[in-house]
Amino acid sequence: QVQLVESGGGLVQAGDSLRLSCAASGRTFSDYRMAWFRQAPGKGRGFVAAINWNDGTTYYENSVKGRFTIARDNAKNTVYLQMNGLKAEDTAVYYCTATSVGTRWYALSSEYRYWGQGTQVTVSS
Numbered sequence: 001q002v003q004l005v006e007s008g009g010g011l012v013q014a015g016d017s018l019r020l021s022c023a024a025s026g027r028t029f030s031d032y033r034m035a036w037f038r039q040a041p042g043k044g045r046g047f048v049a050a051i052n053w054n055d056g057t058t059y060y061e062n063s064v065k066g067r068f069t070i071a072r073d074n075a076k077n078t079v080y081l082q083m084n085g086l087k088a089e090d091t092a093v094y095y096c097t098a099t100s101v102g103t104r105w106y107a108l109s110s111e112y113r114y115w116g117q118g119t120q121v122t123v124s125s
Contacts, residue, residue, distance in 0.1 A: 002026035002114045004096045009119030012086055016123070020081040022096030022116060029053045033101045034079040036070065037109055038092035038121075045095065047107035049081060059106050063089075088125040093118040 008020040022034065035050035049070040050059045058070055069082040079096065097112040105111050 002098065004098060004114055004116035006094065006096045006116045006119040009094060009121045011122045011124065014087055014123055014125045016086050017082070017084045018086065018121060020083070020094055020096075020119060020121070022079040022081075024077045024079065024096075024098065029077065029098065031101055032098050033103065033106060034070075034072065035059075035097050035099075035106065035112065036079075036081045036094055037097060037112075038090075038094045039118075040089075040092040043092075045109050047109070048094070050106045051079065052101050054101060061107070083121070086121075086123045088123050091121060091123050093120050 003025045005023045012018055030053055032053050033050055036048040037045045038048050039045040047061050048064055049068055051070045051072055067085045071080045095118045096116040098114045099112040103111045
C-alpha cells in the first residue's frame, strides 16, 4: 500500500523559508513522477512542482520558479520542496502526490494516483 506522508509546514513571515518533506513508502518509485500541489482557501488544487524520480527532470509553476526547488533523496525515499522568499499568496495546504512517469500532463491533478494528507503553510505579510 502506497503511503505519502508530508511534513514541514508551519507559520512563517513573508521572505522566510520552509522545507517540506514527503516520505514515500509501499512500492518502488523509480518509475514514478512525484509532485507538489497546493490548495488555498476557496480555490482549487493547483500545481506547484514535479520531479521524475528516474532522471531528476523537474517542472515548476511559473510563480514559484526561482524561489522553490523540488528534489529527491533516493536513499531516504523522500521528496523535498525547498521554499524560499515566501509570499502571503503562497499560503495553502500543500499536498505530495505521485503518478507514473509516463503520464503526459504533469500539472493536472487528475493525472496523479496517490496523495498525502497535506501540510499547512501559512505566510504572514
